[in-house]
Amino acid sequence: MKTTHKLLAAALVAATPVALPVVASAQVAPGIGIANPDAIVANSAAFKAAEQQRPVTYKAQIDAAEARGKALQAQIDPLIKKYQADAAAASPNQASLAQQAQAIQRIQQSGEAELNRMMQPVALSRAYVLEQITEKLPAAMDAAQKKRKITLVLNPGAIVAADQAYNINQDVLNELNRLLPSAQLVPPANWKPAAQREAEAAQAAQAGNPAAGGR
Secondary structure, three states, rough: OOOOOHHHHHHHOOOOOOOOOOOOOOOOOEEEEEOOHHHHHHHOOOHHHHHHHHHHOOOOHHHHHHHHHHHHHHHHHHHHHHHHHHHHOOOOOHHHHHHHHHHHHHHHHHHHHHHHOOHHHHHHHHHHHHHHHHHHHHHHHHHHHHHHHHOOOOOHHOOOOOOOHOOOOOHHHHHHHOOOOOOOOOOOOOOOOOOHHHHHHHHHHHHHOOOHHHH
């Protein structure tokens, strides 16, 4: 079973900036830029501020999940030790071992589901902040392109090597921070992430037009 700290880290982990591969070059082709949207979002002022504020705002939920995780771990540790001891016996009872393994797996799965439910407000907060930032990212990218006179922007994932002069991450980041200095941390009541809203809208549209599924 995952430890509490691993579960909390998975719920709160920030996007990791990706470095741009660099090669020395005496010439730079005009009109081309390289930008890493994930790195820009992760380094934005709004994202960093939210990451600092969230553990305070959602302290009750985080503390409760951590306490529950420790309790679940204390519940499952003796079961795992017994299973290991029984499995190491000279003539282990395979039927009993299978039952023990199933019981342990049930506790693990239900425990992780419970912790995910407890941490849902934290996950929704992070999704809400990211959505606010990503909504501003295209405008920030456009403004940076105009200032640098860039007509083609490439993702570093598609680049083998490039001169650092092509990197427009900081330019986009400056524009993003100007457009959105901070983000709202707590989502409105009943707010859902964009992916969920779109999926529900698609389901509703399909339910309203049964023939659409057969096209």
